[in-house]
Amino acid sequence: xxxxxDYQRVLLPNIPDFHKIEVYEAHDGYKALRAAITEExxxxxxxxxxxxxxxxxxxxxxxxxxGLKWSFMPPKKEGVPRYLACNGDExxxxxCKDRRIxxxxxxxxIEGAIIACYAMEMDAAYIYIRGEYGDWIDMMQKALDDTYxxxxxxxxxxxxxxxxxxxxxxxxxxxxxxxxxSLMESLEGKRPYPRSKPPFPAxxxxxxxxxxxxxxxxxxxxxxxxxxxxxxxxxxxxxxNPGPVLYGISGHVNRPGLYEYPSGMLITDLxxxxxxxxxxxxxxxxxxxxxxxxxxxxxxxxxxVKMDADSLRAAGSMLGTAGMCVLDEDTDMVKFLLRVAKFYxxxxxxxxxxxxxGTGWFVKVLKKxxxxxxxxxxxxxxxxxxxxxxxRTVCALADAAAWPVRNTVKRFRAEFEARVRPELVAIG
Numbered sequence: 001x002x003x004x005x006d007y008q009r010v011l012l013p014n015i016p017d018f019h020k021i022e023v024y025e026a027h028d029g030y031k032a033l034r035a036a037i038t039e040e041x042x043x044x045x046x047x048x049x050x051x052x053x054x055x056x057x058x059x060x061x062x063x064x065x066x067g068l069k070w071s072f073m074p075p076k077k078e079g080v081p082r083y084l085a086c087n088g089d090e091x092x093x094x095x096c097k098d099r100r101i102x103x104x105x106x107x108x109x110i111e112g113a114i115i116a117c118y119a120m121e122m123d124a125a126y127i128y129i130r131g132e133y134g135d136w137i138d139m140m141q142k143a144l145d146d147t148y149x150x151x152x153x154x155x156x157x158x159x160x161x162x163x164x165x166x167x168x169x170x171x172x173x174x175x176x177x178x179x180x181x182s183l184m185e186s187l188e189g190k191r192p193y194p195r196s197k198p199p200f201p202a203x204x205x206x207x208x209x210x211x212x213x214x215x216x217x218x219x220x221x222x223x224x225x226x227x228x229x230x231x232x233x234x235x236x237x238x239x240x241n242p243g244p245v246l247y248g249i250s251g252h253v254n255r256p257g258l259y260e261y262p263s264g265m266l267i268t269d270l271x272x273x274x275x276x277x278x279x280x281x282x283x284x285x286x287x288x289x290x291x292x293x294x295x296x297x298x299x300x301x302x303x304x305v306k307m308d309a310d311s312l313r314a315a316g317s318m319l320g321t322a323g324m325c326v327l328d329e330d331t332d333m334v335k336f337l338l339r340v341a342k343f344y345x346x347x348x349x350x351x352x353x354x355x356x357x358g359t360g361w362f363v364k365v366l367k368k369x370x371x372x373x374x375x376x377x378x379x380x381x382x383x384x385x386x387x388x389x390x391x392r393t394v395c396a397l398a399d400a401a402a403w404p405v406r407n408t409v410k411r412f413r414a415e416f417e418a419r420v421r422p423e424l425v426a427i428g
Contacts, residue, residue, distance in 0.1 A: 004269070009260045010224055011217075011244045012104050019139065021146040024107040030152050032226035033111050036118055037158050042226075047119035051222060054230035057241050059097070060087055060178075060215030061291065061320045063309045066222075072202045073210055076121040083206045084117050084125040085183055088216040091130060091175040092291040093343060094323035097246035098216050100258050102129070102136040105220060106143035110166060112219035114153055115226060117164045120212060124165040127216065128183050131171035141168055175347035179395045180213040182349070193351045194395035217246065238264030238308035241319070245307065249275045251326035252282070264308045267297075271326055282328040286412070290320020292340050293400035295407035316407075333412045334419055337405060338366040344401035352393035358385050359401050374420040382409050 017023045024030070036042045052067025073082065086109065090098040101109060113125040127144075129137050144166055147153045155163045171177050172186045181195035184206050205211020221243055225233045234242045245263045247270055250256045254276030261274070267287060271277065278284060284299040289307065295317040297305070305315045312319050327336065345359040365382055368374045386402040393399075409416055 004261050004265060007261055009244070011108070011220060011246065012100060012260050019104055019106055019143065021107060021143065021150060024105075025150075028227055029107055029223075030111055030150070032223040033115055033118075033152060034158055036115050036226060037160050037162055044119050044121055047115065047226070050230050051119070051225060054221075054225045054233040055240075055242055056218060056221045056225065056233070057243075057309065058215055059217035059221075059245075059321070061092070061293075061318075063241070063319060066214060066218050069214070070116065070120050070212060072200075073120045073212060074202065080209060081124070081207075082120065082122040082210045083212075084113060084120070084122050085180070085187065085201075085206065085211055085213040086113050086125055086127040086216050086219055087178060087180065087183055087213055088127060088129040088133075089171045089178040089183060090321070091178050091347075092293065092321055092323060093340070094248060094250055094288065094291050094325045095321040096248050096258055096323070097321065098130075099133060099136055100246065101217060101220050102133065102140050106140050107147065108220035108223055109140075109216045110144060110147050110153070112222035113166060114157070114164050115222050116212070116214065116219060118162060122164065122212075124167065126167050126169050126187055126206070128169045128171055128177070128187060130177075131173040133171075137168060137170055144168060174349070175343075176349045176395070176397060179397065182395065183213065184211065193349055194397075196394050237262030238306065238311070240310050241308035245322050247274075247307065248321070248323040249326065250324070252279050252328035252331070253277065253326050254279050264306045264311070267302045267305050267307060267324070270307065270324065275326070278326070278328050280328075282330065284326065285329045285331050286327040286333070288325040288327075288404075289317050289322075291323040292325070292343065293403055294318040294320040295403050296411060298411050301411075333408060333415050334366065334370050337408045338363070338370055340404050341366055341401070344397065348397060348401070352395075352398065354389045355393045355398035355401070358389040358398060361385055362401065362405055369416065369419055372419065375423040376417065376420055377423040378420060379409060379413070379416055382406075 036047055048067055048070045056066040057063045088098045117125050153166045176182045177186050177192045179194050182192035186192040201211040236243050241263045244260055247259045259274050287297050287302050297317050305311055309319045341362040345363045348355045348359045350356040365378050386406040389398040390402045
């Protein structure tokens with residue numbers, strides 16, 4: 001992105017009081033919703049087609065085309081309600097993007113959710129917010145109350161026969177609630193155990209009815225696509241992963257924070273030109289590009305790599321939530337990995353044996369290595385545990401726990417080997 005310095009923020013614009021509905025309206029807020037519902041050219045199908053053409057790739061980690069996901073909803077049946085679940089339960093370490101939208105641009109989420117409901121002929125949207133986000137839940141409730149007061153949500157929107165309700169739901173305080181089927185279980189008042197798939201949410205979702213789940217940042221892109229068109233959106237950032245991205249940059253940098261720039265930014269530009277470089281003038285040791293679960297990259301692996309799904313996949317990692325954690329040359333990789341492993345051990349719901357037991361074994365083995373009591377066999381055991389866990393559970397938490405272990409041990413093998421002693425083999 002050669003012209004990234006000239007980029008004008010559109011998701012978190014530099015406009016005072018943009019969270020207030022009057023200010024949002026003054027800058028074309030809710031015009032996209034009005035157009036979708038009142039203009040003849042915007043039918044549910046044409047809205048889905050426009051969002052699909054824009055290729056808004058899910059900002060919750062999976063990176064799936066939002067419009068294509070919408071198109072999976074079955075035809076509407078009379079008397080059968082349909083729902084949208086808006087996932088704002090961001091609990092991935094290193095991720096803080098949704099919180100900023102709740103605070104500075106809440107109406108983009110609400111408008112995007114209502115447009116999505118119109119496009120998929122849904123009755124209601126449930127915005128599920130991380131339970132620890134008490135202040136941000138209050139902010140969103142105020143924005144939602146104002147939306148109802150203006151008549152943008154509820155019965156007969158803009159005098160039409162379209163009625164769509166929007167509800168806020170406080171999360172259950174667990175990382176697993178961010179998994180889409182766990183989120184639905186939590187919304188239904190149950191313990192958030194992930195569901196087996198199939199059936200998929202589009203066929204059997206909330207209360208057994210057709211449901212789509214989108215990340216709140218994904219939905220906040222919808223109004224700008226409807227206002228400006230898919231071609232405008234496609235002109236921003238990487239060709240195959242377009243649009244603005246909220247980059248969360250944490251770790252050993254001089255200016256940690258959340259920054260909005262086009263997708264496809266060079267990792268090195270984000271670290272050195274945006275975040276002010278490594279603190280103390282030290283060298284980079286590693287970068288976790290998209291939240292704690294994605295594979296770690298060594299300093300050598302990040303050269304020329306861009307922050308978009310395809311570039312990172314080719315480099316051996318993933319974009320995830322674009323929550324980048326930068327580690328300097330003094331980082332103890334054993335302690336770093338132990339800290340990550342403790343998180344996943346704590347947050348495993350315990351439903352599946354490979355995850356419940358495997359995450360605990362990660363912690364036990366890494367503690368042993370950190371204490372100087374490990375052997376080379378323990379390194380192999382960690383990798384064997386990854387193979388035992390990955391792809392063998394109801395949801396992807398086991399994968400999320402295994403990926404950092406496998407890639408950190410493999411990519412920093414020499415550092416781990418320096419902390420263990422050779423395995424002694426008895427003879428005779």
